[in-house]
Amino acid sequence: MSGVVAEHKGDGLMEATDRTFINMCSYSYLGLDSNPNILEGSLSALRDAGVLNSSTSRVRIKLPLLEDVESSLSELFSVNALTTSSCAAAACAVLPLLAAGFFTEGQSPLMVFDRSAHFCLNLMKPICADETQVLTSPHNDLNFLEDCCKKNPRVAYIADGVYSTGGVAKIKDLMGLQDKYGLFVLYDEAHGLSIKGKKGRGVVLEAMGGLNANTMIIASLNKGFGGSGGAIFFEKSINSSRLLCFGGPLSWSQRINTAGLGAILASIKIHASSEIGILQDRLARNINRFDQLVPSAAIGDGLPIRLIPMVDEVHAISAAAALMHEGFYTSPLFYPVVARDSPGLRIMLRANLRDADLVRFCSAVNSVL
Incomplete structure (x- = not known):
């Protein structure tokens, strides 16, 4: 799934045609891409x-x-x-x-x-x-x-x-x-x-x-x-x-x-300033928040990448489509990116995700598992 988008507000909110969504595939873990x-x-x-x-x-x-x-x-x-x-x-x-x-x-x-x-x-x-x-x-x-x-x-x-x-x-x-x-x-x-x-x-x-x-x-x-x-x-x-x-x-x-x-x-x-520690703390809080709400094998590792197992490729794609319908863009992964028997939904967490959006996203993820 791809398209021409315009980014807004620096919090991962994107727009494609007449649809707005939050990008949950962003590598900008500290939100610095729009600083x-x-x-x-x-x-x-x-x-x-x-x-x-x-x-x-x-x-x-x-x-x-x-x-x-x-x-x-x-x-x-x-x-x-x-x-x-x-x-x-x-x-x-x-x-x-x-x-x-x-x-x-x-x-x-x-x-x-x-x-x-x-x-x-x-x-x-x-x-x-x-x-x-x-x-x-x-x-x-x-x-x-x-x-x-x-x-x-x-x-x-x-x-x-x-x-x-x-x-x-x-x-x-x-x-x-x-x-x-x-x-x-x-x-x-x-x-x-x-x-x-x-x-x-x-x-x-x-x-x-x-x-x-x-x-x-x-x-x-x-x-x-x-x-x-x-x-x-x-x-x-x-x-x-x-x-x-x-x-x-x-x-x-x-x-x-x-x-x-x-x-x-x-x-x-x-x-080099104290700001980096503040951003790292915000990221850590969002990671912990996600881990409280969505089960995964990586709980507690403190990292912003989560791979949620899917039954098969069709499940991964349909789950991503359902989440997009709820306003969240995620990345389905399957062979050759991951092993043939390990399809999943990759989620990237960021420091500048608002708590209300993160809670809503976690609810949507649980609904498609």
Whole structure:
């Protein structure tokens, strides 16, 4: 189901033709996509720079604004940060280098992709296989992963910090494997950034306390963060100049446009202020409220993604249609997005959902279960 829509009020209310509805598929977990300061940041950057795109690779010519964004982002999260046009572009830049041993002292590691890793990661498997052996592990199966570590001198594990269909990586346990075997871990933190942690540093960094030399993160700056594009977070032992030279899209792709960079700077200011904690608390209250009213296997995980099981694909589609009739847009998921026997209705919760709307939505969900 798709259509031309106009957004109103910044609370997820949308309009298509003569119908209004609340978008329950929005990734803007903190409601920052319509934050007035972020919008003004975009406009201010455009006025100051006088150009939307540089139309030249960043390794040749770049605006001072790009350096300001990356240094501010690095300082905010106590990492080294490079921005990319998207989280998928970050995966495209980093994974072939990881396969070639770029981050593992020149030794190509066995690459183990979690079965539930995001499509933008799995898409790179054939390219990585040109450099090294690639395996797929059962979801969150650390016994499988440890067995790989015992049999191979270097192993790299590719996973989501927060999975797009719900759930998290076993971050603390993975840190134990890092200490024991030198396991390298690449996390996709597209859905975890901003919603948790000090200054919104995300689920992975909050659990780890900070990056180590055997961990990299790719992240979306377009979801909870409320800006645009993506980013690569890495530890100081990794040479950023070499990463820029050899990291595919980092050298030959366009940068985030000027409006997006301005939005990121404005969001950084919010993340560095007390406002981020207020927004995180609002999100947590809405998650708890939903969990009180709708049963799910994920109750209590504190994450904004809920996948409600459906009987089959027809049930998922009909449930989504019924909810749309009640004024709520949701996303039915089935194979190949999820396993063949696990169709569901994906719901994304946000800080700026009004309680009355959330209660009404939960009532509607229960009516279609």
